[in-house]
Amino acid sequence: MREAFHDELAALSNQLAEMCGLVVSAMQRANQALLDSDLPLAEQVIADQEHIAVYGRRIEESAFRLLVLQQPVASELRTVVGSMHIAADLDRMGALAVHVADISRLRHPDCALPDEVRASFSEMGAQAVRLARTAQEVLVSRDPDVAARLRDEDDAVDAEHRHLFTLLLDRRWDDGVCSAVDVALLGRYYERFADHAVEIGNRVIFEATGGRPQHKKLA
Amino acid sequence: MREAFHDELAALSNQLAEMCGLVVSAMQRANQALLDSDLPLAEQVIADQEHIAVYGRRIEESAFRLLVLQQPVASELRTVVGSMHIAADLDRMGALAVHVADISRLRHPDCALPDEVRASFSEMGAQAVRLARTAQEVLVSRDPDVAARLRDEDDAVDAEHRHLFTLLLDRRWDDGVCSAVDVALLGRYYERFADHAVEIGNRVIFEATGGRPQHKKLA
Numbered sequence: 001m002r003e004a005f006h007d008e009l010a011a012l013s014n015q016l017a018e019m020c021g022l023v024v025s026a027m028q029r030a031n032q033a034l035l036d037s038d039l040p041l042a043e044q045v046i047a048d049q050e051h052i053a054v055y056g057r058r059i060e061e062s063a064f065r066l067l068v069l070q071q072p073v074a075s076e077l078r079t080v081v082g083s084m085h086i087a088a089d090l091d092r093m094g095a096l097a098v099h100v101a102d103i104s105r106l107r108h109p110d111c112a113l114p115d116e117v118r119a120s121f122s123e124m125g126a127q128a129v130r131l132a133r134t135a136q137e138v139l140v141s142r143d144p145d146v147a148a149r150l151r152d153e154d155d156a157v158d159a160e161h162r163h164l165f166t167l168l169l170d171r172r173w174d175d176g177v178c179s180a181v182d183v184a185l186l187g188r189y190y191e192r193f194a195d196h197a198v199e200i201g202n203r204v205i206f207e208a209t210g211g212r213p214q215h216k217k218l219a
Numbered sequence: 220m221r222e223a224f225h226d227e228l229a230a231l232s233n234q235l236a237e238m239c240g241l242v243v244s245a246m247q248r249a250n251q252a253l254l255d256s257d258l259p260l261a262e263q264v265i266a267d268q269e270h271i272a273v274y275g276r277r278i279e280e281s282a283f284r285l286l287v288l289q290q291p292v293a294s295e296l297r298t299v300v301g302s303m304h305i306a307a308d309l310d311r312m313g314a315l316a317v318h319v320a321d322i323s324r325l326r327h328p329d330c331a332l333p334d335e336v337r338a339s340f341s342e343m344g345a346q347a348v349r350l351a352r353t354a355q356e357v358l359v360s361r362d363p364d365v366a367a368r369l370r371d372e373d374d375a376v377d378a379e380h381r382h383l384f385t386l387l388l389d390r391r392w393d394d395g396v397c398s399a400v401d402v403a404l405l406g407r408y409y410e411r412f413a414d415h416a417v418e419i420g421n422r423v424i425f426e427a428t429g430g431r432p433q434h435k436k437l438a
Contacts, residue, residue: 064296064297064300067286067296067300068292068293068296071290073287074287077283077286077287078283081283081286081300081303084300084303084304085303085307088304088307165400168396168400169396169397169400173396177387177388177392177396177399178388180396180399180400181384181387181388181399181400181403184400184403184404185403185404185407188404188407
C-alpha cells in the first residue's frame, strides 16, 4: 500500500514536470513568434493550450484520488495539496504564453513590437523561459535552494519590465497608442508568467520545510 | 467528532465569505478612488491588502488542518480542497483591487482616467463589485444556480472591456501614451478580477455536483 502510494506520488511529480516542460516550450515559441511575427508558430502555441489544460485537469484528479484513497498526512499531504496549486500556476503560465501568441497573431503580418523594445522583449523572453526551466528542475529535484533561486531570476524580469516602462513612457515614443497598449499588456504577461514560476518555487519550499518563504509582494 | 467536523467546515465557509466581503469592499473603494482621484481612499485599499492576505493564509491553514485531522472524503473533501483554491482566487482579487488603487495613487492629484473612459470604468467597477457580491452570496448559499449566474455577469464585464478597447484604439484618442497604458492595464485588472469571481462559482459548482462546468475560456 505505502509503496503504491509512493509510486503514485512520484507519478504526480513527473506529470507536473512534464506539464512544466510544455509551458517552457509554449513560452519559448510564443516569444519567438512575437519577435519574428511568425504566424504559424503563434497558432501552434494557441492550439497547444488545450494540451496543457488537459494535463492540469489530470493532475488535479490524480491528486484528489490520492487524497481519497491514501489519506496522506504531514509532508506527503503537503506535496499532494501543493501539486494542485502548482498545476494551477502552470495552467496560468500556459494561458499567458497564449496571450503573447494572440497579440502577435493579431498584428500579423506586422510585428507587434516597435524596434526600440525588441531587445527588451528578447531579454524578457529569455528570462521567462529560464524561470520556467528552473521551475521544471525544481519540480524534479524538489530542492528548496534551487527553488529560492527563482526569486532572484524574477528580480531580473522585474528590472527589465521597469526598463520597458521607461521606454514606453518616454516622451519620444512615436509608435502610437495601439503599439503602446500592446507593449504594456505584453510586458504584464511576461511579468505575471515569472511571478507564477516564483509561486511554484514557494510551494516547493513550503513542502520541503513546512514554512512559507518570506513572501515577496506579488504584482 | 463528525459534529465538530461540520462545525469546522461551516467556520471555513464563513471565513471565505468574510474574506470575500473584504474583497468587495476593496474593489468598491479602489474604483471610487480611481473615479474621484481620492488619494486617502486609494491608500486605505493598499494598506488593507495585508488583512485580506492574512485571511487567505488562515483559510489555507484551517483547510490543511481539517485534511489532517478529519480525513474527509467525497463531497466534504471537495469542499475543503475547494476552499484552498477559492482563498487563492480571493487573494488575487484583493491584489487586483490594489493594482487599481496603485494607479490612482500614482497619478494623483490628476485623474488616471481621461473623460471619455470614465463612464466605462464606472460601469466596469459596478459590475466587478456586483460579481464579488454574487460570489459572496454563493459562498454562503453554495447554490450552484447562483454560481452559474456569475458567468453571465462576467459576460457583461467582457463586453464593457471590449468597448473600452474600441475607445482606446480609436484614432481620435488624444490623451497620450501614458494615459492609454494606464487605461489598458486598468481594463485588464477589472477583467481578471471578474474572471476570478467566475472561477469561484466554478469551484462551488464542482463541489455541489462533482462535475466541472463547461469551462469558459479564461483570459
